[in-house]
Amino acid sequence: MNSDGKIGIALLSFAHVHANGYADQVKSLSDCELVAIWDEDSDRGKTQADNRGVPFYHTLDSLLALSEVEAVVCNAPTSMHKEVLIAAAKAGKHIFTEKSLTITLSDATDVLREVEISGVKFMISLPSRVRPEILFAKQVLDKGLLGDVTLMRTRIAHSAALDKWFSGGSLWFGDEEKSGGGAFFDLGCHRVDVMRWFLGEPESATAQMNNFSNNYSIDDNMVAVIKFRNKALGIIDVSWVHRHGPNPLEIYGTEGYLGIEAAPNGPRIQLISNRLSSGDIQGYVLPTNLPAALPSLMEQWVSSIKSGTSCTVSIYDGWNLVQLLEGCYSAGKQGHEFIF
Numbered sequence: 001m002n003s004d005g006k007i008g009i010a011l012l013s014f015a016h017v018h019a020n021g022y023a024d025q026v027k028s029l030s031d032c033e034l035v036a037i038w039d040e041d042s043d044r045g046k047t048q049a050d051n052r053g054v055p056f057y058h059t060l061d062s063l064l065a066l067s068e069v070e071a072v073v074c075n076a077p078t079s080m081h082k083e084v085l086i087a088a089a090k091a092g093k094h095i096f097t098e099k100s101l102t103i104t105l106s107d108a109t110d111v112l113r114e115v116e117i118s119g120v121k122f123m124i125s126l127p128s129r130v131r132p133e134i135l136f137a138k139q140v141l142d143k144g145l146l147g148d149v150t151l152m153r154t155r156i157a158h159s160a161a162l163d164k165w166f167s168g169g170s171l172w173f174g175d176e177e178k179s180g181g182g183a184f185f186d187l188g189c190h191r192v193d194v195m196r197w198f199l200g201e202p203e204s205a206t207a208q209m210n211n212f213s214n215n216y217s218i219d220d221n222m223v224a225v226i227k228f229r230n231k232a233l234g235i236i237d238v239s240w241v242h243r244h245g246p247n248p249l250e251i252y253g254t255e256g257y258l259g260i261e262a263a264p265n266g267p268r269i270q271l272i273s274n275r276l277s278s279g280d281i282q283g284y285v286l287p288t289n290l291p292a293a294l295p296s297l298m299e300q301w302v303s304s305i306k307s308g309t310s311c312t313v314s315i316y317d318g319w320n321l322v323q324l325l326e327g328c329y330s331a332g333k334q335g336h337e338f339i340f
Contacts, residue, residue: 004033005031006030006031006032006033007031007032007033007070007071007094007302007305007306008033008035008036008066008068008069008070008071009026009032009033009034009035009069009070009071009072009073010034010035010036010037010038010063010066010069010071010072010073010093011023011026011034011036011037011038011048011072011073011075012038012039012060012063012072012073012074012075012076012084012088013038013039013040013041013045013074013075013076013077013080013084014037014039014041014044014045014048014075014169015039015040015041015044015075015076015077015169015170015172016075016076016077016098016170017170017173018075018098018125019075019098022073022075022096022298023048023052023073025296025298026073026298027052029298029299029302031302031306032302034052034054035054035066035068035069036049036054036055036056036057036063036066036068036069037049037052037054037055037056037057037063038056038057038058038059038060038063039056040076040077040080041169042056042058044169060084060087061087064087064088064091064093065091069093070093070094070305071093071094071095071096071121071301071305072088072093072094072095072096073096073097073298074088074095074096074097074098075098077172077178077179078098078100078102078103078178078179078180078185079103079177079178079179079180081097081100081101081102081103081107081111082102082107082110082111085097085101085102085111085114085115086110086111086114088120089111089114089115089117089118089120090114090118092118092120093120094120094121094122094301094305095115095120095121095122095123096122096123096124096125096297096298096301097122097123097124097125097318098124098125099124099125099126099189099193099318099321100180100185100189100318100321100322100325101124101315101318101319101321101322102180102322103179103180103181103322104322104326105319105322105323105326107322108318108319108322108323109319111315111318112315112316112318112319115315116315121301121304121305121311122311122314122315122318123297123298123300123301123304123311123313124313124315124317124318124321125297126189126190126193126297126313126317126318126321127190127296127297128190128191128193128194129193129194129197129294129297129312129313130293130294130295130296130297130312131293132267132287132290132291132292132293133260133267133269133287133290134194135290135291135293135294136269136285136290136291137198137249137251137258137260138197138198139291140251140256140258140271140273141198141251144255144275145255145256145258145271145273145275145276146251146252146253146254146255146256146257146258146273147253147254147255147256147274147275148230148231148232148253148254148255149198149199149230149232149251149252149253150231150232150233150252150253150254151232151233151234151235151250151251151252152195152198152199152232152233152234152235152249152250152251152252153234153235153248153249153250153252154191154194154195154234154235154236154237154247154248154249154250155191155236155237155238155239155246155247155248155249156187156188156190156191156236156238156247157183157187157237157238157239157240157241157242157245157247158187158239158240158242159240159241159242159243160173160183160187160220160240161182161183161212161213161215161216161220161240161241162213162215162240162241162242162243164215166216173186173216174215174216174217174218175217175218176217176218179218180325181218181219181325181329182211182216182218182219182220182222182240183219183220183221183222183238183239183240184209184219184222184224184236184238184325184328184329184332185219185325185329187238187240188222188236188238188325189321189325191236191238191249192236192321192324192325192328193317193320193321194249195226195234195236195324196317196320196321196324197317198251199226199228199230199232199234200228200229200230201228201229201230201340202226202227202228202229202323202324202327202340203227203228203229203339203340204226204227204327204337204338204339204340205224205225205226205227205324205327205328205330205331205337205338205340206224206225206331206336206337206338207222207223207224207225207328207329207331207332208222208223208332209221209222209223209329209332209333210222212241213240213241219332220239220240220241221238221239221240221241222237222238222239222328222332223235223236223237223238224236224237224328224331224332226324226327226328236328246261246262247261247262248260248261249261255273255274255275256271256272256273256274256275256276257270257271257272257273258270258271258272265287266287267287267290268284269284269285269287269290270283270284270285271283271285294312297311297312297313300312300313323340327340
């Protein structure tokens with residue numbers, strides 16, 4: 001800790017569209033202090049450093065050598081994650097990183113191994129894990145209220161490709177070598193992670209993917225079907241060419257059904273279960289009956305550094321996410337079932 005008891009945090013790159021938000025969050029936390037910035041784009045990084053009143057470092061090694069840097073927030077292009085995260089872990093710096101952990105499972109395994117060896121506190125940004133409706137769904141599953149899950153179907157989509165959201169410094173999102181993939185890899189991470197969390201180990205995957213808009217040379221419309229080892233089937237469809245319509249999450253089981261949709265006054269949730277009586281929560285569940293949201297992932301990470309508390313998301317969740325992403329993309333590109 002610094003002399004005033006604050007954790008010295010460095011920002012590693014502002015390539016990601018959420019980087020400014022993370023920098024602002026670091027500043028807002030009373031336990032933290034932004035002390036340095038590195039960026040693979042020196043002009044961008046120097047501008048950010050000047051605006052935020054902290055020094056800019058031209059090389060990652062020089063920043064990681066600083067004793068005042070105890071932790072780092074990584075927002076580099078995904079293709080750089082292995083290099084950056086392993087360097088941070090070797091330097092003994094606690095790590096918060098944007099998703100996905102890496103592009104390939106082999107690289108994810110290398111990062112996981114180094115994080116384990118170093119013992120640093122690690123967090124990957126998968127914010128669905130703290131949301132009340134997702135926590136409620138997990139409780140429903142853990143209590144067995146749906147019986148054995150037979151099918152989970154979920155969609156997540158927006159208009160990024162239609163409206164050309166990515167340009168300039170964010171154009172790398174449309175470059176497969178730097179990003180790992182398009183809509184399914186970027187936006188789909190959120191639903192892929194939740195499905196893996198809910199349904200467990202995957203057995204196989206099939207997928208169909210295309211580039212509908214031709215605005216970026218990358219997938220912008222993709223559907224994957226995953227068979228899990230518990231016999232449940234998962235359907236995930238992800239799109240950057242979505243103009244209007246819902247982004248539902250549905251889970252069907254031998255004893256019930258759970259559905260979640262966004263609504264103006266909070267999530268609209270329906271629960272039907274043969275294992276609930278008429279006096280229990282059933283039918284449409286009011287947002288006021290949901291579990292409270294958990295602290296943000298960055299708050300959890302900071303608490304783990306200061307007090308050794310546990311985090312909702314771990315390095316193993318990051319590895320699991322890459323495994324499922326890689327399998328779905330392999331199936332889509334090769335045109336046949338991928339076996340995990």
